[in-house]
Amino acid sequence: MSLSRxxxxxxxxxxxxxxxxxxxxxxxxxxxxTQVRSSPxxxxxxxxxxxxxxxxxxxxxxxDWARIDVPSKKLxxxxxxxxxxxKRIVLSSGSGNVDQSASSGEVALAGKGFNxxxxxxxRQDGKLDYGWVDRMGQINETPExxxxxxxxxxxxAGALK
Amino acid sequence: xxxxRFLRGALPILALAAIFASQVRAQGLFGDLGKAATGxxxxxxxINQNQKQAIDQGTQAVAKSFEDITPEQEYYIGRAVTASIxxxxxxxxxxxxxDYLNLLGQSxxxxxxxxxxxxxxxxxxxxxxxxxxxxxxxxxILVTRGLLRCAQNEDExxxxxxxxxxxxxxxxxLKAIKKDRLTKAxxxxxxxxAQVLGPKELQxxxxxxxxxxxxxxxxxxxxxYSRETEYEADATAVLLLERVGYDPRALEAMLRVMKGKLKPxxxxxxxxxxxxxxxxxxxxKELAGYASPRPSAAVLAAREQRYRAALxxx
Numbered sequence: 223m224s225l226s227r228x229x230x231x232x233x234x235x236x237x238x239x240x241x242x243x244x245x246x247x248x249x250x251x252x253x254x255x256t257q258v259r260s261s262p263x264x265x266x267x268x269x270x271x272x273x274x275x276x277x278x279x280x281x282x283x284x285x286d287w288a289r290i291d292v293p294s295k296k297l298x299x300x301x302x303x304x305x306x307x308x309k310r311i312v313l314s315s316g317s318g319n320v321d322q323s324a325s326s327g328e329v330a331l332a333g334k335g336f337n338x339x340x341x342x343x344x345r346q347d348g349k350l351d352y353g354w355v356d357r358m359g360q361i362n363e364t365p366e367x368x369x370x371x372x373x374x375x376x377x378x379a380g381a382l383k
Numbered sequence: 384x385x386x387x388r389f390l391r392g393a394l395p396i397l398a399l400a401a402i403f404a405s406q407v408r409a410q411g412l413f414g415d416l417g418k419a420a421t422g423x424x425x426x427x428x429x430i431n432q433n434q435k436q437a438i439d440q441g442t443q444a445v446a447k448s449f450e451d452i453t454p455e456q457e458y459y460i461g462r463a464v465t466a467s468i469x470x471x472x473x474x475x476x477x478x479x480x481x482d483y484l485n486l487l488g489q490s491x492x493x494x495x496x497x498x499x500x501x502x503x504x505x506x507x508x509x510x511x512x513x514x515x516x517x518x519x520x521x522x523x524i525l526v527t528r529g530l531l532r533c534a535q536n537e538d539e540x541x542x543x544x545x546x547x548x549x550x551x552x553x554x555x556x557l558k559a560i561k562k563d564r565l566t567k568a569x570x571x572x573x574x575x576x577a578q579v580l581g582p583k584e585l586q587x588x589x590x591x592x593x594x595x596x597x598x599x600x601x602x603x604x605x606x607x608y609s610r611e612t613e614y615e616a617d618a619t620a621v622l623l624l625e626r627v628g629y630d631p632r633a634l635e636a637m638l639r640v641m642k643g644k645l646k647p648x649x650x651x652x653x654x655x656x657x658x659x660x661x662x663x664x665x666x667x668k669e670l671a672g673y674a675s676p677r678p679s680a681a682v683l684a685a686r687e688q689r690y691r692a693a694l695x696x697x
Binding site: 252253254256264274286302304305335336337338339340341343344349350351352354355358359361362363365367368371372374375376377378381382383 | 452453454455456458459460462463465466467469470474481482485486487489490493494495496497498499500501502503505506507523537580585586588589592593595596626627628629678679681682683685686689
């Protein structure tokens with residue numbers, strides 16, 4: 223193989239991998255629940271929620287937002303990319319949303335490592351109080367309240383992703 | 384072209400491929416590419432067998448480091464770290480304080496480069512005079528009353544929270560976990576995609592989990608992050624403040640107050656953070672030539688009013 227051909231092949235392999243990574247056809251929700259919005263902003267109207275592990279079709283990407291389609295829920299709109307992963311997520315049995323189509327050869331994020339089963343075992347020692355941890359996780363300000371807070375303080379609501 | 388000439392010509396590309404593969408987070412193709420590249424470099428006599436192994440292991444270590452901890456796992460680690468810290472501390476349960484911290488903190492988080500974590504960002508004040516804060520992986524953030532007293536206005540409270548949010552963004556907590564634990568934790572469960580652990584595996588994984596939580600908690604409470612890690616959190620906080628419209632210099636102002644309040648030998652930021660003077664000097668460099676925003680009197684009054692309403696009794 224000549225040097226020029228080798229260079230071309232190497233660059234082609236690397237660049238095609240990068241392009242493939244940058245514009246995936248399908249992604250999975252990687253947070254507990256994320257909202258689908260009418261526009262690519264946290265100020266966009268919420269059209270519905272999608273849960274951890276849900277596979278979505280990515281139609282378009284604008285900066286930090288993906289325009290997605292969830293055919294099974296008849297839901298389309300914008301979701302922040304920080305809530306999505308290119309990997310397929312296989313949920314542990316009993317989680318209520320097991321993706322039966324996933325094989326062991328696919329990348330599985332859940333069901334491995336530290337999960338609810340491990341936490342339950344960890345809490346057996348009885349010395350830890352998760353009461354405030356659970357309460358803390360429930361404290362959620364709405365995007366509307368956050369937008370109003372920023373506006374009243376002369377801050378940039380446009381800074382929200 | 385002879386084999387030697389070909390390799391000489393191809394070396395820069397192979398070297399670049401090896402570096403690229405070691406830096407890119409994705410595995411699979413890039414991991415294989417990296418190994419192929421190091422193999423070629425070794426074959427060409429550029430590196431020896433030991434160096435090849437070191438590079439391959441380095442690439443592998445990255446693949447099995449904190450970056451492989453999923454957001455779900457990060458969430459469970461963060462919950463355990465927070466539970467551990469709260470086992471010896473009391474929450475300052477005042478609704479106005481909690482609401483204010485969460486409005487302000489979640490505003491900053493939504494403007495950050497990682498607005499969504501598995502369980503979201505949540506903030507609580509801790510009823511303690513010590514000057515301290517704890518940002519657990521995933522976004523559970525605790526701030527003591529003592530630290531909040533170092534803030535003289537809303538911009539300075541924002542500076543405190545922006546620094547803590549930055550620790551979460553940059554996953555500094557996860558980086559405190561010893562690498563050998565992660566190797567066992569992430570890949571040690573087996574190859575089956577989804578499974579419920581058997582008793583022995585459950586015990587082993589829980590032990591690794593406990594040790595990982597211990598690594599982070601010990602870092603947050605006792606040893607602290609490295610200076611560079613704290614400087615990175617400061618630099619990220621400054622960017623975040625600027626993005627939202629707060630005065631990035633508020634972080635320096637808060638640190639000056641902190642400097643006056645910290646007691647040498649104290650069991651708080653005096654132990655776990657660089658001297659505020661050093662942090663101020665670094666922030667000064669970041670902000671060289673930067674002009675602070677000049678909000679109107681009405682805007683300043685609005686911020687002052689809600690700051691006092693929430694934190695006057697802190």
